[in-house]
Amino acid sequence: MSQEAIHQPAVTKPAPSGTAGASASFIRKHMREYGILLALIVIMAFFQIVTNGILLKPINLTNLILQNSYVIIMALGMLLVIVSGHIDLSVGSVLGFVGALAAVMIVQWDMNYILAGVICLAVGAVIGAMQGYWIAYWKIPSFIVTLAGMLVFKGLTLWVLAGQSVGPFPRGFQLISSGFLPDVFGIKGFNLLSMLLGVVVVAVMLFFGLRSRFRNRSSGHDDEPALFFFGRNFILAAAIVYITWALSTFRGFPNVLVVMALLIAVYSFITSRTTIGRRIYAVGGNEKATRLSGINTERLVFFTFANMGMLAALAGLVFAARLNTATPKAGLGFELDVIAAVFIGGASMAGGVGTIIGAVIGAFIMGVMNNGMSILGIGIDYQQVIKGLVLLVAVIFDVYNKNRA
Amino acid sequence: MTTILQMQGITKTFPGVIALDDVNLTVAEGEIHALVGENGAGKSTLMKVLSGVYPHGSYDGVIEFRGEECRFSGIADSEKRGIIIIHQELALVPLLSIAENIFLGNERAAGGVIDWHETFSRTRDLLAKVGLKESPQTRVTELGLGKQQLVEIAKALSKEVKLLILDEPTSSLNETDSEALLNLLLEFKAAGISSILISHKLNEISKVADTITVLRDGAAVSTLDAKGSHVGEADIIRDMVGRSLNDRYPPREPKIGETIFEVKNWTAHHPQHSERKVCDDVSFHVKAGEVVGIAGLMGAGRTELAMSLFGRSYGTNISGTVEMHGRPVDVSTVNRAISAGICYATEDRKTFGLVLDDTIRRNIPLANLGGIADGIVIDENRELAVARDYRERIRIKCSSTAQEVVNLSGGNQQKVVLAKWLFAGPEVLILDEPTRGIDVGAKYEIYAIIAELARTGKAIVVISSEMPELLGVTDRIYVMNEGRFVGEMPTKEASQEKIMSLIIRSGHRN
Numbered sequence: 043m044s045q046e047a048i049h050q051p052a053v054t055k056p057a058p059s060g061t062a063g064a065s066a067s068f069i070r071k072h073m074r075e076y077g078i079l080l081a082l083i084v085i086m087a088f089f090q091i092v093t094n095g096i097l098l099k100p101i102n103l104t105n106l107i108l109q110n111s112y113v114i115i116m117a118l119g120m121l122l123v124i125v126s127g128h129i130d131l132s133v134g135s136v137l138g139f140v141g142a143l144a145a146v147m148i149v150q151w152d153m154n155y156i157l158a159g160v161i162c163l164a165v166g167a168v169i170g171a172m173q174g175y176w177i178a179y180w181k182i183p184s185f186i187v188t189l190a191g192m193l194v195f196k197g198l199t200l201w202v203l204a205g206q207s208v209g210p211f212p213r214g215f216q217l218i219s220s221g222f223l224p225d226v227f228g229i230k231g232f233n234l235l236s237m238l239l240g241v242v243v244v245a246v247m248l249f250f251g252l253r254s255r256f257r258n259r260s261s262g263h264d265d266e267p268a269l270f271f272f273g274r275n276f277i278l279a280a281a282i283v284y285i286t287w288a289l290s291t292f293r294g295f296p297n298v299l300v301v302m303a304l305l306i307a308v309y310s311f312i313t314s315r316t317t318i319g320r321r322i323y324a325v326g327g328n329e330k331a332t333r334l335s336g337i338n339t340e341r342l343v344f345f346t347f348a349n350m351g352m353l354a355a356l357a358g359l360v361f362a363a364r365l366n367t368a369t370p371k372a373g374l375g376f377e378l379d380v381i382a383a384v385f386i387g388g389a390s391m392a393g394g395v396g397t398i399i400g401a402v403i404g405a406f407i408m409g410v411m412n413n414g415m416s417i418l419g420i421g422i423d424y425q426q427v428i429k430g431l432v433l434l435v436a437v438i439f440d441v442y443n444k445n446r447a
Numbered sequence: 448m449t450t451i452l453q454m455q456g457i458t459k460t461f462p463g464v465i466a467l468d469d470v471n472l473t474v475a476e477g478e479i480h481a482l483v484g485e486n487g488a489g490k491s492t493l494m495k496v497l498s499g500v501y502p503h504g505s506y507d508g509v510i511e512f513r514g515e516e517c518r519f520s521g522i523a524d525s526e527k528r529g530i531i532i533i534h535q536e537l538a539l540v541p542l543l544s545i546a547e548n549i550f551l552g553n554e555r556a557a558g559g560v561i562d563w564h565e566t567f568s569r570t571r572d573l574l575a576k577v578g579l580k581e582s583p584q585t586r587v588t589e590l591g592l593g594k595q596q597l598v599e600i601a602k603a604l605s606k607e608v609k610l611l612i613l614d615e616p617t618s619s620l621n622e623t624d625s626e627a628l629l630n631l632l633l634e635f636k637a638a639g640i641s642s643i644l645i646s647h648k649l650n651e652i653s654k655v656a657d658t659i660t661v662l663r664d665g666a667a668v669s670t671l672d673a674k675g676s677h678v679g680e681a682d683i684i685r686d687m688v689g690r691s692l693n694d695r696y697p698p699r700e701p702k703i704g705e706t707i708f709e710v711k712n713w714t715a716h717h718p719q720h721s722e723r724k725v726c727d728d729v730s731f732h733v734k735a736g737e738v739v740g741i742a743g744l745m746g747a748g749r750t751e752l753a754m755s756l757f758g759r760s761y762g763t764n765i766s767g768t769v770e771m772h773g774r775p776v777d778v779s780t781v782n783r784a785i786s787a788g789i790c791y792a793t794e795d796r797k798t799f800g801l802v803l804d805d806t807i808r809r810n811i812p813l814a815n816l817g818g819i820a821d822g823i824v825i826d827e828n829r830e831l832a833v834a835r836d837y838r839e840r841i842r843i844k845c846s847s848t849a850q851e852v853v854n855l856s857g858g859n860q861q862k863v864v865l866a867k868w869l870f871a872g873p874e875v876l877i878l879d880e881p882t883r884g885i886d887v888g889a890k891y892e893i894y895a896i897i898a899e900l901a902r903t904g905k906a907i908v909v910i911s912s913e914m915p916e917l918l919g920v921t922d923r924i925y926v927m928n929e930g931r932f933v934g935e936m937p938t939k940e941a942s943q944e945k946i947m948s949l950i951i952r953s954g955h956r957n
Binding site: 327 | 785
């Protein structure tokens with residue numbers, strides 16, 4: 043390491059002065075992150091009011107989570123793909139194909155559902171890897187490769203199912219989606235385990251948040267103003283505690299929520315705190331400079347797609363378990379919901395920008411709107427129009443912010 | 448002589464910054480007026496005001512062109528009056544032909560139908576005027592940068608130009624092309640066209656300019672008459688930086704040790720035309736504490752040599768050996784080259800050097816992420832400490848290390864690139880055009896960093912098209928031409944004439 047002191051050169055220019063108000067500049071810089079959280083809160087509040095409180099009823103909250111779980115799971119992988127500067131249009135078809143494969147193996151071949159699940163995840167990873175191979179090593183545009191993949195796997199789904207729906211699944215397999223955390227304490231009408239888990243999560247979140255804040259302080263990181271830090275954490279903690287309580291009074295945490303929360307935590311950590319995550323952002327930001335920094339950009343893109351394939355497979359299992367049947371139509375158009383969620387969450391089409399939390403919030407915005415509009419009985423026609431406009435507004439907001447900065 | 452342009456009391460502010468402060472600029476008819484100043488001094492802003500990029504009303508002051516007050520609302524307005532600006536970054540569409548580019552937006556057409564016959568014949572006339580012997584149907588992408596520059600000028604001529612503004616036209620041209628371009632300006636002058644020339648190259652300015660205006664910190668600090676008597680470069684530099692710069696290169700006592708880095712019989716072929724050798728049997732070595740220059744014209748193969756050495760990032764069918772401390776090392780991937788202690792700072796920092804939209808803090812450790820991580824987990828505090836350390840040591844001027852590098856000046860971006868490679872811990876550092884497009888003050892600081900690195904025993908290779916720079920900072924110079932090393936000399940015995948004659952004579956051999 044070159045730790046020698048370098049003498050100050052004799053000729054200098056006065057450093058440009060320019061330290062604006064920390065708070066104002068912080069808001070400007072993080073407008074997007076707070077903006078989207080705020081948007082979610084506003085949208086939820088709106089539907090909570092117009093649906094006369096149905097939106098946040100325990101049963102509906104449970105539904106909301108189950109309905110959106112597969113979109114969120116895929117959004118995690120899609121965020122990495124989009125940050126690396128690519129896109130994956132095939133995830134909906136891959137979801138459908140893997141669901142079909144699972145149905146054939148479990149229902150028609152009587153295979154053990156755990157073994158079948160593992161095989162399905164591996165198949166998903168291989169599908170992603172195959173597409174990633176052409177994209178990373180042959181430099182074929184991901185739009186084209188995955189568009190081809192979308193057609194291919196849509197066709198293969200039909201072929202595997204022979205055009206029929208296949209089901210039902212055994213009880214154990216269904217539990218992925220329709221199961222809940224066991225009520226070990228046996229209190230009637232209240233799942234204490236879930237409640238405790240929720241409280242522990244909040245405590246851990248606050249602990250790590252405060253710890254990193256104090257560490258940053260002591261090393262002089264320019265961190266967020268106290269008001270924002272505590273405000274953000276208070277809102278998040280309150281939201282989690284409320285949701286936990288609501289879910290606990292119904293049937294407790296759905297299994298899929300636990301899986302999802304774990305995945306969100308893991309992927310959030312990977313993107314923000316690991317060298318792999320950093321490299322993915324660098325590839326999306328400037329592929330050539332990253333390669334000239336000694337980073338194997340091809341392998342990185344390859345793994346990003348393999349990972350996407352695996353998550354699409356997981357989503358396929360969750361979706362099949364939820365419907366309790368595999369249909370040829372499963373996954374139709376899902377890729378668009380997933381991509382929309384990631385862009386609403388602040389990712390940039392050009393790559394290099396975006397966060398896991400943003401993508402998750404983006405998915406929830408779409409999910410809450412779907413759910414709220416369905417409760418209100420708004421027709422699918424208007425729903426599509428409104429969702430499309432929300433996506434457009436979110437991206438316009440992004441561009442506007444960027445130009446103003 | 449009559450005045451063609453008078454800009455009076457031009458003041459332009461951006462939120463929180465005064466970019467131009469009561470600037471006056473007067474250009475006489477038929478003169479070449481040079482505009483010099485450090486990066487950020489306000490040259491480009493002034494030209495944007497003049498050309499209507501910043502419309503009337505967004506600045507204070509008066510522009511008078513050919514005796515009339517002008518209130519341009521856009522670039523189309525100023526072009527109509529005959530003020531044409533050619534930007535540093537060329538604005539040509541690479542996949543269209545020369546003729547299509549020249550008449551883009553100004554098509555020779557009747558009722559929307561293009562008259563190709565007139566387009567081509569007029570293009571031929573224009574190309575003849577700028578001395579470019581190419582078919583009008585040649586696609587721009589097939590031309591070198593020098594020729595593209597000439598196409599831009601031909602495009603300006605097609606619009607009945609009265610005042611031509613050139614923003615650093617020669618910054619990416621080699622000496623021959625620069626020379627041709629400057630001669631062209633002199634021809635225009637003879638034909639009565641005035642020009643404003645923005646340039647960092649003082650030798651060019653003193654060659655062609657009639658008048659020199661120096662801008663500093665948004666104000667015009669002096670206007671020098673360059674006709675007849677020779678204006679000293681020292682005077683210009685003093686006005687630019689606001690202090691006298693006795694020495695453009697930091698003093699240095701070379702302490703040269705053992706040979707660290709040795710390349711033997713290095714040959715690389717062009718990636719598309721695989722029979723063409725871009726490096727042909729090149730051998731050279733660098734010692735500890737030594738700064739070695741590689742001189743040559745643009746296209747001599749210097750960048751190609753460096754990039755092929757650095758993890759085979761360029762070229763195909765590469766052969767030859769690289770030794771560190773007398774032992775052969777594997778440089779077949781960038782990662783292995785870095786591990787072997789070799790780093791390469793690119794000539795094109797925006798495309799190959801930096802993740803522009805990312806922060807200083809995240810750019811610096813990119814080539815050595817292991818250095819700020821435990822396993823695969825990044826320690827953000829160590830990352831910050833590293834960034835702050837380099838910010839202080841090599842004086843990266845920024846409001847915070849969380850600033851995005853896209854917002855830094857060229858000189859400071861270059862320092863971030865250097866910091867990135869210093870943090871990778873090299874023994875051999877190859878610097879490709881380390882001061883391209885950066886101002887005089889920042890250049891000095893880069894030279895000081897080079898000197899300091901050499902003092903600490905690093906082996907340094909400097910590739911540069913600016914010969915005075917090579918003569919100023921190196922200990923030994925290799926001369927490269929057409930893929931081969933055609934000469935080597937200690938810098939003490941070198942001169943620009945000697946280097947040029949080696950290049951020219953080696954060219955004759957073929």
